[in-house]
Amino acid sequence: MAKHEFALIGDSHAGTIGRAARERGIEFGGGPIASGKEFYSEFFEVEQGKLSFVVEDTIRVYGELCQLWGVDCIEDVEIPIVSTIGSGFHFPAARAVWANFRDENLGFPQDFIAGPMCQSIFQRMQAPMLAFHQHLVEQGKTVFFALPPQRIPDSAWGELFRALQNRAVSELTKIGCSVIDVRNDTSDKEGNLLAEYCQDNDPIHGNTALGKKMLEVAGL
Amino acid sequence: MNPYEKLDDRAFWKLGVAEPKQGELTQVWLPKFKIEKQHAVATAGSCFAQNIGRALRSRGMNWLVTEKPPQSLPRSLHTAHNYGLFTFRTGNIYTPALLAQWVRWALDRSSMDQEVWETDGRFFDPFRPSVRPNGFESVEEVLASRHITADAVKTAIEQADIFLFTPGLTEAWVNTKSKSIYPACPGTVQGTFNPDEHQCINFGFESGKKALASAFDAMQNHNPNIKMLLTVSPVPITATVTGHHALTASTYTKSVLRALAGEFANASEHVDYFPSYDLVSPAMLDQSYFNENKRTVSPSGVDYVMKHFFEGLGQEKQSSPVPMGDIVCEDEILEYYGKA
Numbered sequence: 001m002a003k004h005e006f007a008l009i010g011d012s013h014a015g016t017i018g019r020a021a022r023e024r025g026i027e028f029g030g031g032p033i034a035s036g037k038e039f040y041s042e043f044f045e046v047e048q049g050k051l052s053f054v055v056e057d058t059i060r061v062y063g064e065l066c067q068l069w070g071v072d073c074i075e076d077v078e079i080p081i082v083s084t085i086g087s088g089f090h091f092p093a094a095r096a097v098w099a100n101f102r103d104e105n106l107g108f109p110q111d112f113i114a115g116p117m118c119q120s121i122f123q124r125m126q127a128p129m130l131a132f133h134q135h136l137v138e139q140g141k142t143v144f145f146a147l148p149p150q151r152i153p154d155s156a157w158g159e160l161f162r163a164l165q166n167r168a169v170s171e172l173t174k175i176g177c178s179v180i181d182v183r184n185d186t187s188d189k190e191g192n193l194l195a196e197y198c199q200d201n202d203p204i205h206g207n208t209a210l211g212k213k214m215l216e217v218a219g220l
Numbered sequence: 221m222n223p224y225e226k227l228d229d230r231a232f233w234k235l236g237v238a239e240p241k242q243g244e245l246t247q248v249w250l251p252k253f254k255i256e257k258q259h260a261v262a263t264a265g266s267c268f269a270q271n272i273g274r275a276l277r278s279r280g281m282n283w284l285v286t287e288k289p290p291q292s293l294p295r296s297l298h299t300a301h302n303y304g305l306f307t308f309r310t311g312n313i314y315t316p317a318l319l320a321q322w323v324r325w326a327l328d329r330s331s332m333d334q335e336v337w338e339t340d341g342r343f344f345d346p347f348r349p350s351v352r353p354n355g356f357e358s359v360e361e362v363l364a365s366r367h368i369t370a371d372a373v374k375t376a377i378e379q380a381d382i383f384l385f386t387p388g389l390t391e392a393w394v395n396t397k398s399k400s401i402y403p404a405c406p407g408t409v410q411g412t413f414n415p416d417e418h419q420c421i422n423f424g425f426e427s428g429k430k431a432l433a434s435a436f437d438a439m440q441n442h443n444p445n446i447k448m449l450l451t452v453s454p455v456p457i458t459a460t461v462t463g464h465h466a467l468t469a470s471t472y473t474k475s476v477l478r479a480l481a482g483e484f485a486n487a488s489e490h491v492d493y494f495p496s497y498d499l500v501s502p503a504m505l506d507q508s509y510f511n512e513n514k515r516t517v518s519p520s521g522v523d524y525v526m527k528h529f530f531e532g533l534g535q536e537k538q539s540s541p542v543p544m545g546d547i548v549c550e551d552e553i554l555e556y557y558g559k560a
Binding site: 011012014015018019023024025031032034035036037056057060061064067088199200202204205 | 294300353354523550
């Protein structure tokens with residue numbers, strides 16, 4: 001087995017990084033283990049210091065990734081871990097979730113997002129993904145968290161997507177994760193991903209050009 | 221007056237390729253027979269052929285799938301277990317000879333090889349080495365699974381209106397004792413290489429054509445209405461053991477496959493050739509349709525090939541809807557592992 005330079009784990013956004021690494025000829029192992037929605041629930045447990053997933057499908061894929069990495073569990077991985085777990089901010093920002101909080105103008109009341117109720121909901125929503133990364137850092141792992149492509153599908157609120165993202169960056173940095181942030185180089189004035197970095201025929205994901213930027217920024 | 225004077229622009233290099241009036245190649249493929257939406261199309265071949273099945277499905281055509289995953293297998297693992305890549309779960313069929321072997325096994329089960337490989341207590345199928353990443357529990361499970369795939373190949377032959385085959389290689393590894401053909405060199409994907417048992421054969425024009433004829437004759441004997449659509453993978457070879465440079469070995473491989481596919485199609489009204497290789501490979505094209513590794517075809521290259529395919533079928537103005545939400549993410553994951 002070739003020596004891997006990093007281990008990749010995440011939601012579907014991990015595919016952007018993995019494909020870019022393949023095109024770059026970088027030896028790595030891993031990819032998505034579930035779609036992003038899963039990571040906005042209690043998706044893992046830690047028992048006797050070892051992490052395990054709770055959804056059957058994810059357990060299977062995680063087992064295959066561990067085999068690929070040549071370890072019994074992610075705690076034994078000795079190379080940098082690149083994660084996109086929890087980066088699917090369009091799921092917690094889904095319009096359907098927040099429909100009852102809108103005012104008569106179908107927007108959010110002033111200061112709603114910065115207010116205690118919304119922040120409390122954010123905290124509950126992001127607690128599992130933050131705990132996941134915190135566990136890895138506490139095990140002495142080098143953890144990179146890649147921000148998602150700045151693409152907000154019609155099904156999600158842009159303000160909430162960005163607020164959730166900002167909060168994640170802040171909290172993950174406090175935990176000790178390195179955040180892979182290529183927004184300055186890949187976004188337009190409004191903060192949306194430039195067309196040249198968008199996956200064709202897809203409203204959410206980035207292409208390999210974006211993945212390559214991420215790898216460059218991470219020094220991988 | 222000479223025969224060239226009445227020809228369309230497409231017959232001339234300058235007007236058809238170098239300076240086409242519409243700015244791009246048109247009418248590159250004029251199908252010999254109709255392929256309508258209701259026609260069942262089976263697909264098999266090298267990795268490039270995986271794109272064709274997906275494209276057929278996304279256009280709402282009748283892509284025939286005769287081997288479906290068990291309900292217990294999560295969707296995220298379908299591709300890793302080789303489901304949904306081709307009509308059946310043979311994995312890649314790179315050579316006409318390997319196709320002929322699968323057809324023979326499907327229609328005459330007594331001819332099927334019983335070889336199984338064992339590594340660290342897990343069991344692997346030499347003829348489908350990547351269908352189960354972690355291997356099978358037992359020899360019996362491997363053979364039972366191989367029989368299921370052979371059943372699926374037989375069903376495909378029975379039900380298909382069109383059998384679309386995309387060979388990509390001429391070099392193949394053969395067991396010197398059983399004469400069975402492996403899809404990959406033992407010791408690469410799975411198994412252990414044994415120089416006394418494993419030999420590389422570089423199939424030439426005549427032997428390749430003979431294998432293709434053997435496969436299609438057997439299919440037609442079983443299903444007189446079946447037609448074959450041949451196309452050659454534009455993806456260059458990964459490596460060669462012939463002693464030649466990879467570039468010249470790849471040129472030889474593709475030349476042989478392109479020639480035998482053309483010859484085979486020209487000789488039968490029931491066989492046609494679609495020019496995947498021709499559309500992507502020429503060095504004089506305006507842009508490269510290959511990824512940075514100069515081997516795999518880029519998404520825009522795949523789109524370009526399939527655009528010509530559907531144009532040929534008279535479906536150029538249809539487009540597939542952009543999927544949303546969970547489906548997009550699930551598809552992204554499937555796509556990722558499909559290219560792994």
